[in-house]
Amino acid sequence: MREKKEFIEGLKDGLPICLGYLSVSFAYGMRAVLAGLPLGVAGLISLSNLTSAGQFAGTNLILAGGTCLEIAVTTLVINLRYFLMSLSLSQKVEEKMPLRKRLAVSFGVTDEIFAVSMQHPGPLSAAYMAGMILLPVAGWTGGTLIGGMATNLLPERLSGALGIALYGMFIAVIVPPARKSRPVLFTVVFAGLCSIGIRYLPWIKELSGGWGIIIITILVSGIAAVLFPVKAEREEE
Amino acid sequence: MDMTRVLISVGVMAGVTYLIRMLPMAAVRKRIENVTVRSFLYYVPYAVLSAMTFPDILEATGSAATAAVGTIAAVALAFWGKGLLTVAVGASAAVYLASLLF
Numbered sequence: 273m274r275e276k277k278e279f280i281e282g283l284k285d286g287l288p289i290c291l292g293y294l295s296v297s298f299a300y301g302m303r304a305v306l307a308g309l310p311l312g313v314a315g316l317i318s319l320s321n322l323t324s325a326g327q328f329a330g331t332n333l334i335l336a337g338g339t340c341l342e343i344a345v346t347t348l349v350i351n352l353r354y355f356l357m358s359l360s361l362s363q364k365v366e367e368k369m370p371l372r373k374r375l376a377v378s379f380g381v382t383d384e385i386f387a388v389s390m391q392h393p394g395p396l397s398a399a400y401m402a403g404m405i406l407l408p409v410a411g412w413t414g415g416t417l418i419g420g421m422a423t424n425l426l427p428e429r430l431s432g433a434l435g436i437a438l439y440g441m442f443i444a445v446i447v448p449p450a451r452k453s454r455p456v457l458f459t460v461v462f463a464g465l466c467s468i469g470i471r472y473l474p475w476i477k478e479l480s481g482g483w484g485i486i487i488i489t490i491l492v493s494g495i496a497a498v499l500f501p502v503k504a505e506r507e508e509e
Numbered sequence: 510m511d512m513t514r515v516l517i518s519v520g521v522m523a524g525v526t527y528l529i530r531m532l533p534m535a536a537v538r539k540r541i542e543n544v545t546v547r548s549f550l551y552y553v554p555y556a557v558l559s560a561m562t563f564p565d566i567l568e569a570t571g572s573a574a575t576a577a578v579g580t581i582a583a584v585a586l587a588f589w590g591k592g593l594l595t596v597a598v599g600a601s602a603a604v605y606l607a608s609l610l611f
Contacts, residue, residue, distance in 0.1 A: 288593050308510065309515075313516070317519050317523075320520075320522075321519075321523050321526050322526075323526055326526060330518070330522040334518045334519070340517065340521050343522060344521050344522075347521070347522045347525045348525050348529065351529050353557055354529045355530075355532070355533055356557060357530075357554075358532070358534045360550045360553045362533050362537040363540065363541060363547070367539070371538075374534045374535050378527075378531040378534040379527060379530065383558070386554065429605065429608050429609075432571045432572065432608060433570065433575075433579075433602070433604040433605035435569040436569045436570050436579040436583070436600045436604050439562050439566040439600070440579070440599070440601065442558045442562045443587050444586070444595075445558055446558050446562070447584055447587035447588055448590055449555070450555070459555040459556050459559070460556075462556075464563035465563075467559070467563050468564045471564050472564075484560075488556065489553060492556040493549045493553045493555075493556045496548070496549075497546075497549040501545060502544070
């Protein structure tokens with residue numbers, strides 16, 4: 273009974289992610305098919321990868337005839353941030369969660385699912401995670417297939433507006449705690465400034481993409497952890 | 510297009526991505542007691558999400574001006590404690606309205 277309730281709660285929390293994914297994956301499916309990838313392969317990539325930037329880069333490499341090694345290294349670098357997210361999540365899921373459920377749940381670690389998980393109060397059960405992951409996977413795969421079939425249905429104005437939806441969710445996760453806690457505000461502002469710096473400062477521009485995010489995350493979280501160690505009770509808020 | 514090569518490539522992408530996600534979750538099954546490591550992991554979401562949002566959000570709509578309007582709307586809604594869906598839809602609506610003006 274408790275499991276069912278948590279599963280439904282997860283479904284509800286996954287719905288906004290699913291809607292955001294529909295529009296992004298729509299664009300992915302459209303581009304992949306126009307570039308010459310069979311529709312089924314585009315759908316398979318979305319279903320089996322469940323990533324944005326990682327699979328976009330991988331798809332481009334496949335189309336350009338890249339080697340498996342190139343594809344593996346590119347995917348690794350762009351997606352390495354999931355390692356940190358998964359590590360953070362390992363402390364947030366119920367400690368008693370059995371290995372097989374951990375293996376299943378970890379498939380669904382995306383930026384957005386991670387963001388929603390970390391904002392959920394209390395430990396995360398497998399039922400809740402399963403519910404939250406289900407609709408986004410369906411939305412991501414379905415959106416890819418629809419986008420690949422309908423090569424230009426979405427008016428530009430609308431797709432531009434939808435393009436900001438997922439970032440809006442990130443902001444909804446980071447702003448309220450930053451308002452309440454100085455250390456979180458420090459982390460958010462510092463990481464944002466570093467990321468802007470990496471993008472526009474000429475001599476470190478090469479760090480953009482996968483590595484940049486990872487280095488910033490480790491650096492900023494590390495400094496924040498040393499400056500503002502979190503006492504166990506405060507974390508439970 | 511050589512379908513075997515394509516399917517192997519897709520398998521490589523999926524395999525690498527899954528391993529990255531699965532290893533920490535499967536390997537770290539106990540509560541970490543070290544305060545610095547716990548604190549580090551506590552700050553990871555805020556650092557990673559902020560670094561991913563800025564400055565990319567300004568390129569998310571195809572126009573820096575409409576994206577800026579959307580960003581301000583999102584921050585304001587989040588500041589007033591609105592939920593994920595409200596913030597996401599509000600930011601999209603703000604971008605749409607701004608694109609009618611600019």
